[in-house]
Amino acid sequence: MLKATQILGSCASGLVSKPRCSGGLSFISVSAKPLSYSSSSRRATSTNSSFLPKFPARGTRCLRPFHLPSTRSESNPDGGSASSVAVQHSAGNVRKINFCQWCGGPTKHEIPDGEEKMRAICTVCGKIAYQNPKMVVGCLIEHDNKVLxxxxxxxxxxxxxxxxxxxxxxxxxxxxxxxRETWEEANAEVEVLSPFAQLDIPLIGQTYIIFLAKLKKLQFSPGPESSECQLFALDDIPFNSLAFSSMFVTLNLYIQDVKTGKPKFHYGTINKRPGTSPSDIHAFTLDYHLQC
Amino acid sequence: MLKATQILGSCASGLVSKPRCSGGLSFISVSAKPLSYSSSSRRATSTNSSFLPKFPARGTRCLRPFHLPSTRSESNPDGGSASSVAVQHSAGNVRKINFCQWCGGPTKHEIPDGEEKMRAICTVCGKIAYQNPKMVVGCLIEHDNKVLxxxxxxxxxxxxxxxxxxxxxxxxxxxxxxxRETWEEANAEVEVLSPFAQLDIPLIGQTYIIFLAKLKKLQFSPGPESSECQLFALDDIPFNSLAFSSMFVTLNLYIQDVKTGKPKFHYGTINKRPGTSPSDIHAFTLDYHLQC
Structure with a gap:
């Protein structure tokens, strides 16, 4: 079950912008910041979709940034529910960690020796409560030119x-x-066919790992967390009513692959558009899109 | 930095066993458990490399299980260091979570309503301390037919x-x-070229995400956690002295891709061999190997 996650979708249009390249060679000569590490700042530099990072040619590798305007607001419940707990973890707000979960001692919030990030450190036993991104795993289920x-x-x-x-x-x-999630949410038994996408969302500390899958039998029904389950033809996908930006991106990439007849593995980063406030989720970009 | 992880490598041989198939069609007729969900048990079934799961043909998709005999023991320091904390997290031993990190209340260990897994639940505020797998990210750096x-x-x-x-x-x-990790461990500035592998290690709750990368300039030197950094020709890779099974698998897959001239994205699961005890890491398998 996906108890808490980002709300960055959905878009008024079901189509992403036109691909900026169709092969691995298209942008070799484009000058822009690569996804690389600067020794001067010792910080990883990132390139938003206003730039076209330079990636060398390699097979079908292709950087294809595009803009995905969204229409929904980003918010998460922040009460005492399991969901909100998970959100706090994902967001990595170390200052919300007040006690050591092993010994119960109070924590201090400092950058440990040899590290660069603020951590919650137990003042009694000295253990550090590391927080790391979470993986959200899911299935894009193909059946008779439709998706579930x-x-x-x-x-x-x-x-x-x-x-x-x-x-x-x-x-x-x-x-x-x-x-497992497909069974829980759609009572559907599936076989995984191939990895399809890894989409990082640094802002909320989540990485989506999506697999292509197929139904083992044509049976599905809503699980406890779903009100409906439905197979949609690609032209009928409700892009105006998708729950998350990650799903919007995934489905668009899938449609593109279907149209080109070339299934690929996609890697990318979903970022807020530069200059927008953290609470403004009406714009985001898929950056560093690599496919192979 | 990789402060704590599994020790499953290395192997006496630098070569994996001969691929069981070279394309997506080879094993369609093989009868075995697929990577799928059983409605009768409501548990995900898994297939070790003694079986050949059936995956439908799709592009260059290929299931290619192989055995990687290892010679090192699996152990991790379990003291009060940051490493051991991370290991406890990764292993997901919920019973080691004794206190709520938000309010400091004592925890109970129960399966919450609507869930199937034991969780640490705060007896005061009711929050659940979810534990999830961690991602280990790294670079396979190519330079002049060598790797760093x-x-x-x-x-x-x-x-x-x-x-x-x-x-x-x-x-x-x-x-x-x-x-970032490449900079910290090898003082090397790199550009990421493409995603190369996702290797899940369920036993210890880790997923390795490896990218192919290239040096921006021919400069590298040991960072604080390294004693040496060296470019190795593929024939000279020290397979008998690798630190982790994930690295052993990654490097073998890379060599195979180089030999075939077809760079791919690899997905797989590193599992202990069935029947071996949890402390016996002298045998493991790469299961559910999918590539695209």
Missing amino acids: LCKRKIQPSYGLWTLPAGYMEIGESGAEGAI | LCKRKIQPSYGLWTLPAGYMEIGESGAEGAI
Whole structure:
């Protein structure tokens, strides 16, 4: 189950902007900041979609940034629910960690020796409460030129459509987690066919890992967290009612692959557009899109 | 930095077993458990490399399980260091979470309503301390038909060779994290070229995300956690002295791709061999290997 995540989707248009390149060679000569590390600042530099990073030619590798205007507001419940706990973890607000979960001692918030990031450090036992991004795993289920979507019956994004997806658990692989989530949300038994996309969302500390999958039998029905499950033809995907930007991006990339007849693996970063405030999610970009 | 992780490598041989298939069509007729969800058990089933799961043909998709005999013992320091904290997190031992990190209340260990896994639940505020797998991000740096490796100057796996890699941080993308780790461990500035592999290790709750990268300039030197950094020709890679099974698998897959001249994205799961005890890491398999 996906108990808490970002709300960056959906877009008025079901189509992403026109690809800036169709192969691995198109942008070799384009001058822009690469995704690389600056020794002067010791910080990783990033390039938003206003620039076209230079990537060398390699197979079908292709950087294809595009803009995905969104129309929904980004918000998450912040009460005492499991969802909000997960959000706080994901967002990595170290100052919300007040006690050591191992010994119960109060924490201090400092940059440990040899590190560069603020951490919550136990003042009693000295242990550090590291926080790391979470993986959300899900399935893009193909059946008869349609894809399976679930309408959410829980917050966030109640009433909006999503691929079946949720947090990966310790003890399972990503593919196993995606299969489990599909069963939980759509009562559907699936086989994983191939990895399809990794989409990082640094702002909220989440990485989406999406697999292409197929139904083992033509049976599905809403699980406890879904009000509907439905197969959509690609032209009928409800892009105006998708739950998350990650789903919007995934489905658009899938449609592009179907149109070109070339299934690929996609890597990319979903970022807020530069200059927008953290609370303004009406604009985001898919940066560093690499495919192979 | 990679402060704590598994020690499953290395192998006496630098070569994986012969691929069982070279294309997406080879094993369609093989009967075995697929990576799928069983409605009868509501548990994800998994197939080890003794079986050949059936995956439908799709592009260059190929399931290619192989055995990677290892010669090192799996152990991690379990003291009060940051490393051990991270290991406890990764392993997902919920019973080690004794207190709520938000309010300091004692926890109980129960399966919450509507869930299936044991969680640590605060008896005061009711919040749940979810634990999830961590991502380890790193770079496989190509230069002049060689790859860059670092000799570890810290535990675990002191004195053994690894690709530069470490835990992904909240606020960065996977590629940015891989670039940062490369800078920290090898003082090398790199450009990410493409995603190369996702390797899940369910036993310890880690997922390796490896990117192909290139040096921006021919400069590298050991960072604080490395005693040496060296470019190795593929025939000279020290397979008998690698730090982690994930690195062993990654480098073998890379060599295979170089030999075939077809760079791919690889997904797979590194599992202990069935029937071996949790403390016996002398055998492991790469299961559900999918490539595209």
